[in-house]
Amino acid sequence: MRTDQPKMIYLKDYQAPDYLIDETHLTFELFDDHSLVHTQLVMRRNPERGAGLPPLVLDGQALELLSVSLGDVQLQPADYQLDDSHLTLQPTAENFTVDTSVRIHPETNTALEGLYKSGGMFCTQCEAEGFRKITYYLDRPDVMSRFTTTLSAAKQAYPILLSNGNPVASGPEGEDRHWATWEDPFKKPAYLFALVAGDLWCVEDTFTTQSAREVALRIYVEPENIDKCQHAMDSLKKSMRWDEQAYGREYDLDIFMIVAVNDFNMGAMENKGLNIFNSSAVLARAETATDAAHQRVEAIVAHEYFHNWSGNRVTCRDWFQLSLKEGFTVFRDAGFSADMNSATVKRIQDVAYLRTHQFAEDAGPMAHAVRPDSFIEISNFYTLTVYEKGSEVVGMLHTLLGADGFRRGSDLYFERHDGQAVTCDDFIKAMEDANGADLTQFKRWYSQAGTPRLAVSEAYDAAQGEYRLTFRQSCPPTPDNGEKLPLVIPVELGLLNAQGGEIPLRLQGEASASGTSRVLSVTEAEQTFTFVDVREQPLPSLLRGFSAPVRLSFPYDRDQLMFLMQHDSDGFNRWDAGQQLSVQVLQELIGQHQRGEALVFDPRLATALRTLLEDASLDQAMVAEMLSLPSEAYLAEISEVADVEAIHAAREFARQQLAEQLFEPLWARYTANREVSKVTPYVAEAEHFARRALQNIALSYLMLTGKAEVVAATLDQYEHCDNMTERLTALAVLVNSPFEAERAQVLAEFAERFKANPLVMDQWFSVQAASGLPGGLERVKALMQHPAFTLKNPNKVRALIGAFAGQNLINFHAADGSGYRFLADLVIELNALNPQIASRQLSPLTRWRKYDSARQALMKGELERILASGKLSADVFEVVSKSLA
Template sequence: MSQNVNQPASKRLADYQPPLFLIPELSLSFRLVPDATIVTATSRVRRNGDHQQPLVLDGEELDLLSAKVNGEPVAVTQLPGRLQLETHLNEFELTLVTRINPQGNSSLEGLYMSDGAYCTQCEAEGFRRITYFFDRPDVLAKYSVRIEAPQSFKYLLSNGNKVDSGKLADGWHFACWQDPFPKPCYLFALVAGDMDLLQDSFRTASGREVKLQVFVDKGNLHKAHHAMASLKKAMAWDERRFGLEYDLDIYMIVAVDFFNMGAMENKGLNIFNTKYVLADRESATDDDFHGIESVIGHEYFHNWTGDRVTCRDWFQLSLKEGLTVFRDQEFSSDVGSRPVNRIHAIKVIKNQQFAEDAGPMSHPIRPEEVIEMNNFYTVTVYNKGAEVIRMMHTLLGEAGFQAGMKLYFERHDGQAVTCDDFVQAMQDASGKDLTQFRRWYSQAGTPQVDVDDSYDAQTGIYRLTLRQHTPQRAGEAAKLPLHIPFSVELLDAQGQSLANQVLDFTESEQTFEFQGLPAAVIPSLLQDFSAPVRLSYDFTIEQLLVLMANASSEVARWDASVTLFSRAVWDNVSRLQRQQSMLLDNRVIDAFRGVILSAELDHALAAEILKMPSVATLMEQVTQVDLDALLCARDYVIDAIATACEDEALARYRVLHAVDDAGSRAFANALLVLLARGADGHEALLQQQFAQANNMTAALGALSAAVDGNSDCRDALLDAFEQRWQQTPLVMDKWFSLQANINVPEVLQRLQKLQQHPAFSMGNPNRVRSLLGTFAAANIAQFHRADGAGYRFMTDIIKQLNGSNPQVAARIITPLIQFGKLDAGRQQLLKQCLHQLLELPALSRDLYEKVSKALQV
């Protein structure tokens, strides 16, 4: 096959070399003009070691106007992607003046414009679009920044503390900022615009007063209060749980609508996607409020785990992200519902990360090789990385883990370090040998743990045999046994707990004995998902019913419900393949009826149990899937439960609907989905909840139920929602997502029409993700249509984004490349689409890496 793209070179962890030069100080001056911003960068450069190599700096899409060394003009060589300076000086001052075009920067990397305001995104390698520099995380500098702009840009912001400001001629003004802490260039930030400002303060444990500022688009100030409250809650929690105090005089958050990521932890000046800042009860759901609190916390926690101690190289990304995801999960669990937060984290691993491990982009949490670093901001690095940190916490305990954190900061504050440095601090502080545990950082793939058990009535001994193996791919080294903390609870037939402990599972096969048991037991295995592994154990329905009702861990109860539902679905897939009628065991129906009727079960947990496992969840339970049979069987099981439990669900719904708390709303909405799928359909109930809703959770709950049930009132409710919210972008994102999820053959025509909607923009990542990303990732029935129309539709979208925002294109292409479990016909259709992309004459590095790996080119 011919290729019209030059194969980009890979970067390898094994090739890491320290920088040839260091830049301990950098002074930046910006003269902001939309299409011709002038950037003056003055660096103090120092040769690192005994060598005479030239200075080579990174740079992209820069117009170099001048270069000086120690104030004198100097000749430089401009090469693709870099600037080279021949010099024998060991220390010197380098001044570079460049011109850039923020207004024309559709990639949203470097300095760009969002709704008329200037903002930056430099992680991972965006700083090279601002000026020539060492765009790598192990070059740490103290930054001084001067920003000049017309006075219509009221606020001129950067990292650190403001040291000067004033007016200039011709209606311009300036502001100067200094950051006292050395940082890598990926943490640099600049914002200039006229925004609304919410101010507050926080007194630290040592008595320092920190100014807090949240900047939002004009007219949205009333939606910033939850973000401010979340920030103060996060600051207090980090002091209380980790003993970490904020270190600058000011902490700023700026919300922008055009943003490739969720948020960015730039030192003292966090830039956020509006999705994770703006919220009020009328326009945001309970999940939105929780998401804002979590992400605000995440970026704040980065101040120490990412800013004060950063990554030596990008292969160490999980050093900061896995650790900080763990910290934000613990924050959410400490201030909210620990079981529900744990369930949400488990769903991400089982639905998304397991799929990534099984797909062409499989990689360890510390990758060995990359083409485009943006592609490795993944659920593996972030969420599996957090699970690895959580396992360390399990092995060391809270006291041992906190001792390790303290030693980590004592050793490495102000440094760029590696994952090994972190694990070593944990090992040295606790005395726990983590040599084998380190394999989690270097081995890709999801371990499979197979479990057998037996009970000896004569001796009262219960034996649990665990076997582990991690699938090996072509070209990979043999996978070695991992250190797996395996949590187990043993229950008797009445549900009484007999034992509860964490097993140190370190061999390919191990048998653990539990003595003194009077009868056979029911095992609750891998409780709270104590390790990110696939579990295989042949539970009986009777065992699952006992676990759903009695396991001491609420997470284990939910997990038992997932297994019970999944078994019912797969049994019916088998029946369809044998051309038999589908059936559902009444015990399964009774188990979910019990959840609906339970007076003791936490409402939020009940809601999670009634949110039946998605098609994606079910697909991750098998190596090959008959997708058409799976879709049919899942619908049958849900509809059968909904119809059989209709009376109980309706009665419970009427009680819960009147209760004004998040857990009750979640429970009521889960019941409403079942009611919409029952024999009656309950159209009037959907319309009533929508019409009477005084909060977004209730309104969206009615809409979601109408979409899920393909109710006759669906389009009328969608139209009414659009009329109410068409001027509010974040709410329209919810509407776009619902439209993308409609499971009818005509959905592609609907999507094409919606791309012309006044509220939609292909240039805005939030809009693209909500409409097009949701379709590919969530509307599995229509995306995976047997005729390939869904694949061709998304391929055309990817082609369009390749030229404007390849980072977003690479994010939403994932469903196109994870085809290994599908039937041969669908795989062939997907490969045809990917070959089209590979032959594009200007295929981006972001897409090339994913497409070529999927096709194994």
């Protein structure tokens, strides 16, 4: 841990490395109480850095140096400089080798960076800067090398020895040990290195590429999980085929491997040829994983596989360019998931998440550009801005250039930069060159932080048949800067007539209409577009498909929003109109609560939702999404000052009113879908997901009525289902109900049934942690004493602590500040165990300016207490210090 103030790193200070590493030869001797790492680096002076031989500064942390040689000469301590972070040598020739041997301790590595043990398995996580905890190296993404890795371990405890690339040799070593050598033919930076050793079983399959090469596919898991891998394998094969068809990208090695690890800070890691996954992102079976978990596994498997090109074959020059690989790959995996499931529902879910969480990040103390200008700890910048907003930026390019133009650009990008470490500017340049486009102004999306606001006004001239839309763009100041230049904002739109039909669109100056939906490029601070031949007052459908990540405002009234819900041809905008209507209704209720008035529910929302429920022709997944009210977190985010009690009371009142007013159609939909579920075996496909989604959201409303038939149906669903989606929903609605006996019964039964399954127990923790019933903090503290919980496992922390602080606003934001003290205590404790996880739990406290003055003082006080606790990691120090600035 650091005791001094960590140093800020700036993009403007980037310099190419003085030396390059052509070959990396690694030998690992793995033992239960330590490991030895022997490294040979074949190096040369970087010709781009000019003449001379400056000192060679290798990165290294928590390493015990045993020996170091330069060429054939073993160096003595007087021949090199060694400190906590670096080993410095003086080369004497432009081409040379460096050999080191170090001792490390994976068995005590609770930070889960570098080489560590998860249960009885050795595994690695090297992104972003974990390789320096394995051996001395130039641990930066623009140093790419060919790796050869040999592993040696006890054969009985670690029969499986894996690394990147292709296996080239193996054999026994003495009586009880063995070794294996792997060779990766492709250059890669150190962050893509991977190693796994353990007692693992595997599921095997093959994939034949478009050029008729056969690739071996293997998913390695601990023996008890061997029956939960087929969905991931199916997802992998779908991903490989999709990437060939959509992007022309073929896999390049003889083998592709995935390993499931229980202790992992992230979702998964795209190490070349050997992807290491959090077990929650691999293991899926109907009885133990929900539909959402199945979809998450499919998406993450695709994401990591797609990285083989967008991240591995072409990687980022420095960590400021992180979105070059992550934003692009999120866009790619979203396209895959849209094709595998409902494209509209996928878009709805992505945008709902972005608006609730990434927009909050943009408005908070950690706001940063998609390509940040500076950071203290890079692990803090694996953010929604880099990933999700980065994906939206790539999506805008797709919208502006069209599908064919975007494909030309991506083809050129991969062809031009294969085997290179490049920048976001290189990506944009490929898009420009492939399409003859000028994207100079568009690049501001990469350098300006904050969520743009787009205010739209209208004017209609009936006599001239002209309809004008005026767009005004702005962006609030962010901690990095206050001056915001106009962006390129693609706005897809349509115009609806009084019957809900689409009006042909012709802009002033155009010879003829060009369809009924089109994209306008808003490039100025204020810009007006005039449509001609408009023979009646239209209703605009704006930002279709959420064509840009902006806060849009247009003065729709509630009747107009109901009309769009019923008639808009764009599925996303139908949902969004419903969300806007819900927000207006909920904000009215919030105001009534704050004024001490009786709550009065606008019946138009129930009327609109009734229409959807009674329309059997609609996609059931879409109906389920439209029935979902905006979350308390979203309502807090769009509030000037978030009134936690008023938001909770208003939303619960609205849910109760909808449950009572829509009981009949909800009950009809629930019973019809439940009957189908009873006789239909579980299938992880979109149509089945949709049926269960509508069935389960209907049940969550119905339980609010407390009717005996609903309680009986809920217990029946819990007891007599063949899948976790139905069982967990039944558990959740009972946990959030006033029926204490039934709640206690199912909680106990669930824990007993699934006590041997850690991932299912995580869901049991989360359901209770997120419950808005009184006593939330006491429940969480009690659950922390449960034998299935440990602070050392990131999944457990996220499931219990993260769910409480991030989803249970009414309990976390208790007026006495107890929730804040609880979280601060845990962050201080986690800081010593796992700094990455500690810093990520801080997010709810960083938004202290969003709340009333009393809560502000309490939250700020806890941040100050964390800062004063001493020995903060760079991860936690950066978040806390920026939050208090």
